[in-house]
Every structure is written in C-alpha cells, then in structure tokens.
Amino acid sequence: MGVEETLRLLGATLLLLPGVLGGNWAVWYKPGYICAVRGSSVVLPCSYDYPDTYISYLGTYRYEVQTVMWCHNNRDCLGTSYVYHSGWGSISPEYRHRAEYLGDKQKICTLKINDIRTSDSGKYRFRFETSHPRDKVTGRNGVTLSVSELKIIMVPSRMNGAVREGDSVTLTCSTESCSPTQTELSWFKNGRPISHTQTPANTLRFNPVSYQDYGNYSCAVKYNINSSISQFTLDVKYAPKNTSVSISPSGEIVEGSSVTLTCSSNANPPVQNYTWFKTNGAAVWEKGSGQSFTITEISPGDSGQYYCEAQNKHGAHNSTAVTVDVQCLSSVAQGLPPLAWVGLGAAALTVTVLGVTVICVKRRKAKPGPEEEPQVAEENVYNNVLDPLPRQEQKHTMVDLDNELSYSTIHFQPKNPPSEPVDMSLVNDDATIYSEVMR
Known part of the structure; x- marks a missing residue:
C-alpha cells in the first residue's frame, strides 16, 4: 500500500471518530414532537454539526456546507419535491411562500411554516450537503408535526350551550391534542372581533352572563380568520324584557272607528302568553289575550289606559300603560277649523239651491x-x-x-x-x- 492510499484511509477513519478534527456528523431536533393549531405558524427547531476539516492525500481541507434542504415524509430527503431547498431543488406547491428557512449554513437549521394546514401533519427531516462530494447527511430521526383544530369548551357544561341569565360562564378556546397557550388567539362574536383583555387569550368569562351575551362565538389564530372553528352558540335563556305597546292607527281616535293594540317583547324562549289589561285609577280589568288586541266600533266608554303582560317559562314582564282617548263625533265637529265650516256651509247652500230649482222646474212643466x-x-x-x-x-x-x-x-x-x-x-x-x- 502506498503512502498516498494510507493517508486517505487515515483521514476517513478520523472523520468517523467523535470529536476528531472539530465535530460530529449529526442533526438534532428539539423537541422531536410539535403540535400546532391549524392556521397558526409553527417553528421546527433544528441544529446540526460536522467536522471542521477533512484530510485527503493532497492535504487538509475545511468543510463548507453548500446545500441545505427540508423534506416532508421522506426518509432520506431525496426526491423531486421539497419543503425548502437552498439550491435548484423543486419546492412543493403546497409549501411555496409558506416555508421559511431561519437557519444558516453553519450550525442552525430551524424551519418555520406559516398558515399551518391539516395536510402538514407528518415527519419533517433536514439534510445538508458539504463541499466533499461524498459527505452528505440526513437527520433521519426527524421532527413530528401534529395539526389540531381549535374548539370551544364551556364551563360549566350545558347541553346545546344553553345557560340562564345570571349564571357564571367561561368559554375556553382549546384543542384536543395540544395546548395553544403559545399561540395568539382572537375571539369573535357573530363574526365581529371582540376584546378579551380581562382574561387570558384563550378564555372568555361572563360573570354573570347577560341576555346581551347571547350570540355565536368563535376563536381563531390571530391575524388568520380562516383558522376559526365552526361557531359556538351561547344560548342565554331569559324572561321577557323591553315589553311595549303600539297603537294602530296612530293619531286621534274617533268614536266608531277600529283600534288595534300590539304587544312587543324580547324573550328567550319567545313569549308564550300575552294578556291585556285596562286600568282606570286603582281598578284593573283583564280585557283579552294574544299579541294583538282589537276594539271595533270604539266608543268613549273604551277610553282608559291599557298595558300588556308578556310571559314565558322564565318569568313575566309588563309594558308601560298607553292612553286610549276616544273623541266623540260632536267634539270632532266642534274642533273643525273655520275653513272646514265654510266648506260645509257652501255644500249645504248648494244642496238647498239645487232642491229649490228642481221644484221650480217641476212647477213650470205643469x-x-x-x-x-x-x-x-x-x-x-x-x-x-x-x-x-x-x-x-x-x-x-x-x-x-x-x-x-x-x-x-x-x-x-x-x-x-x-x-x-x-x-x-x-x-x-x-x-x-x-x-x-x-x-
């Protein structure tokens, strides 16, 4: 064996020994398992090492990393499509503009993936290639990424999200397989952002819950509304509120006309019973039921104050009384303006003249x-x-x-x-x- 061949074998042997000539051939993933929420961004921490130099029969040379790459579900990270490739390798369309290499060509190989999708679940591996044509390393252990969906959990738990006004309720935005505590979240009510500075980012607390809190809630990764889950309905049950009465037609009520009173109220579940009452001083009379109450051919005796009571299984609420003031026909006539009297007089005179003319015509024909x-x-x-x-x-x-x-x-x-x-x-x-x- 010649001297040259001996040196080459010695150099190769030294490269295989840990700590010889500057470092080991290795890739580390810490941690080896990461859970991410769909729509969020995830960072895959990574570092690698290699010897500083290598010895050939021509001398000692320094290693230089020339190409780095990441692959998805590929054992040797060799193929036609990559998550990231610093050279001329083809980038998968699924990761184009989403994968970002945060490392370098020294010892850091961290990868960031934005807008995580469910299809991103799987094992990711890093590979680097040096200036020596035979020294190419793939970290086969890889890092496993699990993608989870957000969901809202209500405490205390209620069937169909139904609670009663006055209860204490907490909504938590969570996942089944991982914790989103390191993910910035946003809350939405009926599709509009709401503030939640009084609680941690992943919770909403209502103490006590009000009927105004009724609505559809969702949580999402901040700045990415597409990551929101299906809406969660917070169904707040409450007794009737804001009960009121309207009169139709509006304006002056004339004797002999028809008047309808309508009761309106806000309740959940909806109002089940409406009852009408008439008051006159301390006296109260029940007048009818139903959301509308109609008085046909109204008379002055129907004048008074009316109110309605709205009721469901959670309670009842009365409206403010409205006044019904029926005007007699004679009073209406006295209230006519002067021009109206002139018109009536002219009409009466015209009728009289026409009547006399008819009589004269009949007499002339005799x-x-x-x-x-x-x-x-x-x-x-x-x-x-x-x-x-x-x-x-x-x-x-x-x-x-x-x-x-x-x-x-x-x-x-x-x-x-x-x-x-x-x-x-x-x-x-x-x-x-x-x-x-x-x-």
Whole structure:
C-alpha cells in the first residue's frame, strides 16, 4: 500500500471518530414532537454539526456546507419535491411562500411554516450537503408535526350551550391534542372581533352572563380568520324584557272607528302568553289575550289606559300603560277649523239651491188651468187678493217661489159684478205685475 492510499484511509477513519478534527456528523431536533393549531405558524427547531476539516492525500481541507434542504415524509430527503431547498431543488406547491428557512449554513437549521394546514401533519427531516462530494447527511430521526383544530369548551357544561341569565360562564378556546397557550388567539362574536383583555387569550368569562351575551362565538389564530372553528352558540335563556305597546292607527281616535293594540317583547324562549289589561285609577280589568288586541266600533266608554303582560317559562314582564282617548263625533265637529265650516256651509247652500230649482222646474212643466192665464217665465209672482173691504184694509201678499221672479195675474169671477173697478195704479214697475181680485 502506498503512502498516498494510507493517508486517505487515515483521514476517513478520523472523520468517523467523535470529536476528531472539530465535530460530529449529526442533526438534532428539539423537541422531536410539535403540535400546532391549524392556521397558526409553527417553528421546527433544528441544529446540526460536522467536522471542521477533512484530510485527503493532497492535504487538509475545511468543510463548507453548500446545500441545505427540508423534506416532508421522506426518509432520506431525496426526491423531486421539497419543503425548502437552498439550491435548484423543486419546492412543493403546497409549501411555496409558506416555508421559511431561519437557519444558516453553519450550525442552525430551524424551519418555520406559516398558515399551518391539516395536510402538514407528518415527519419533517433536514439534510445538508458539504463541499466533499461524498459527505452528505440526513437527520433521519426527524421532527413530528401534529395539526389540531381549535374548539370551544364551556364551563360549566350545558347541553346545546344553553345557560340562564345570571349564571357564571367561561368559554375556553382549546384543542384536543395540544395546548395553544403559545399561540395568539382572537375571539369573535357573530363574526365581529371582540376584546378579551380581562382574561387570558384563550378564555372568555361572563360573570354573570347577560341576555346581551347571547350570540355565536368563535376563536381563531390571530391575524388568520380562516383558522376559526365552526361557531359556538351561547344560548342565554331569559324572561321577557323591553315589553311595549303600539297603537294602530296612530293619531286621534274617533268614536266608531277600529283600534288595534300590539304587544312587543324580547324573550328567550319567545313569549308564550300575552294578556291585556285596562286600568282606570286603582281598578284593573283583564280585557283579552294574544299579541294583538282589537276594539271595533270604539266608543268613549273604551277610553282608559291599557298595558300588556308578556310571559314565558322564565318569568313575566309588563309594558308601560298607553292612553286610549276616544273623541266623540260632536267634539270632532266642534274642533273643525273655520275653513272646514265654510266648506260645509257652501255644500249645504248648494244642496238647498239645487232642491229649490228642481221644484221650480217641476212647477213650470205643469199646464195652466182653464181659468188661469199662462205664467210669465223668468219673473217673480206677486198676487194681491183684494177682499171687498175698504182699500185701506186691503192686504198685499207676496209669494217668493224661486230665486228668479215670475209674475202672473189671477182673476176670480164673482157672481155679482164688482162694485168698484180695479185700481191699476198699483202697477208701478214694468217688471212687476200686480193683480187685484175682488169678490
């Protein structure tokens, strides 16, 4: 065996001995098992070691790490796809832009994976390759990553998350296989972030719980809403609250109209019974049941104060009383404004004029009798019937049959001729005809 071959074998032997020429060939994972919450970021701590130099037949040379890589579920970390590769190796699409190498090419090989997915569960191994073509090492022990889902646990436990107002309740965001204490968490109610500075990040405490705490809760890894679990419903049971009465139609209530009172209340479970009451001083009368109470053809006797009682199995609550004030029709008429009275007067006058006009038209259509002269249209009729009395006792009678004046002369034929002639001097207007009739 030549000198050169002897030196080569000696160098190889020295490399296999621990502590010789600067270090061991090794990869360490601490810890070897890590649990992470889906959606969070996880760090896989890693370190490695190798000798500082190696001896060849040409001399002593320093080792230099040229390539580092991480692989998933690959025993020798040799393949076509990697979690991370510092050289020209292909990166798996599942880890592209998510895997981050925090180590170097000296002794640190820590890896960080962001936005952990359920599919990331498994064993991860680190491999490094040196400047010597045969000196390539894979840490086969690897580190095992377990991915867990968040869930909410309520204490004390209740079926379907139902609690009663006034109880003390704690919600804890946890996992089945690992603790998220080192993970920053956010809480949401009905999809909106809520603060929880009064408690540790993974708990919400309600002491006591209020009906306003009712809602859907979820927890998620901070800055990653996609990691939230399905919503947990905190079902707070409580007696009716905020009970009120509304009146329809609104405004003044007139005698003879129909009025409906409606009761509204907030309760869980919903209101089971509604009862209506009427009060007048200290007296109280039960008037009916149901969410709505209708009074048809309302009268002044229905005036008073009304309220409703809402009830479920957890209790009852009364509304504030509302006043029902029924206005009589006569009172409504007295309250009309002046313009309304003018309108009513005009309407009444119009009806009167139309009625008189119809009467006149009917009279004009009637035929004159055999002893009557035709009526003179469009003139008023004035008739003076003179009895055979002294002229100073004669009476003149005027009959107004229409707004338009018509005049006619009526002659009565006595059995004996009149003792005095008719005095026509009474006719003093061309538009007016006076007739004297003597018996």
